[in-house]
């Protein structure tokens with residue numbers, strides 16, 4: 001396996017090699033980044049990154065460069081990062097800086113901003129974006145629309161894993177959607193700048209990161225029972241490799257500690273790469289993600305502010321790992337308890353869970369549409385369910401490689417300085433609300449996960465839900 005922890009560079013060549021070894025048919029997307037540099041002076045590598053990217057794209061050495069940023073003035077040790085960036089390029093190139101401002105406190109990646117960025121990069125040979133996830137996503141879309149001209153990302157927070165993938169999260173009619181865009185050409189992650197980012201961005205990034213230690217098991221399970229066709233053994237091998245070591249390095253993330261920030265940035269970069277080559281987020285989105293989506297759904301139906309995605313995912317990962325390790329380490333899964341779900345009963349449960357959200361029943365109807373699709377696939381694949389549950393102990397050996405114990409993840413999350421309970425999230429989530437989100441999380445979407453299986457075995461009881469939430473409900 002390639003080196004991930006030891007050097008300043010993510011070993012992209014090594015990653016390509018190990019992915020290719022497990023992908024003889026070439027089903028994975030190719031990893032089209034030239035470099036990912038994570039160090040305490042990565043921002044100073046811009047001039048050489050630009051010249052590498054230009055020569056790779058066959059463009060002249062002197063180029064028209066547009067630097068895109070939002071109006072937040074990001075500082076690095078008291079100096080303005082945008083000036084540090086601009087200064088490195090101004091003698092060699094024709095450089096223009098553009099500030100994207102849509103009037104919101106933080107930039108929204110909606111159609112008007114994407115258009116603004118596309119127009120701003122009209123005559124550019126190369127684009128540099130300075131910023132966190134949204135700015136990067138906007139830059140990826142704009143440069144994709146400009147015939148994939150080289151795009152260099154100066155990463156300023158370790159908030160999401162989208163710096164190193166080939167999709168963008170954008171707003172369509174106010175709803176977040178993930179759309180295909182492109183890989184950035186080169187990512188420069190300066191850990192001093194990242195360490196100075198607002199602490200809730202980086203702790204939220206850590207919350208997102210720890211779903212690495214739960215979600216792959218859901219992906220693997222969905223594939224075993226025949227409900228997921230995005231699964232690829234090459235991606236899984238990489239995820240298992242990354243998840244083999246518990247994240248013991250998180251102390252100091254909230255304070256911007258160098259080691260913790262660097263490790264976090266690396267882990268997020270690797271996550272982005274794996275989901276990018278896999279053409280799916282399913283490999284890193286399981287029980288913990290649907291619980292977070294349930295919180296979002298509830299907040300937005302009640303016109304409440306939406307919480308930080310990664311922070312929610314982090315807390316919900318503790319629930320997911322507790323359930324998973326229970327299913328792995330004990331004889332909880334007894335093949336004799338497996339029962340086919342009843343469509344009418346399930347429809348009533350979906351309605352009960354969601355009819356209070358919104359005024360017109362549209363949310364309950366949409367959830368049922370998704371859930372119904374999943375149930376139809378469950379019926380079609382019933383013999384696989386019987387076989388997987390019948391040989392659960394064998395599969396558990398594999399699952400165990402993918403899931404760290406909840407206590408391990410909880411101490412890592414606490415050490416990071418991020419919220420480790422639902423009550424500590426912003427906005428705060430009451431025990432009743434957390435219980436609703438967890439109890440009904442499998443009724444919302446068409447992806448299959450462990451909670452679906454527990455429910456089909458009569459194990460998704462009030463007692464089990466309370467047990468799963470024991471350490472995360474209170475303050």
Ligand SMILES: [Zn+2]
Nearest residue numbers: 208289309313
């Ligand atoms: Zn996520």
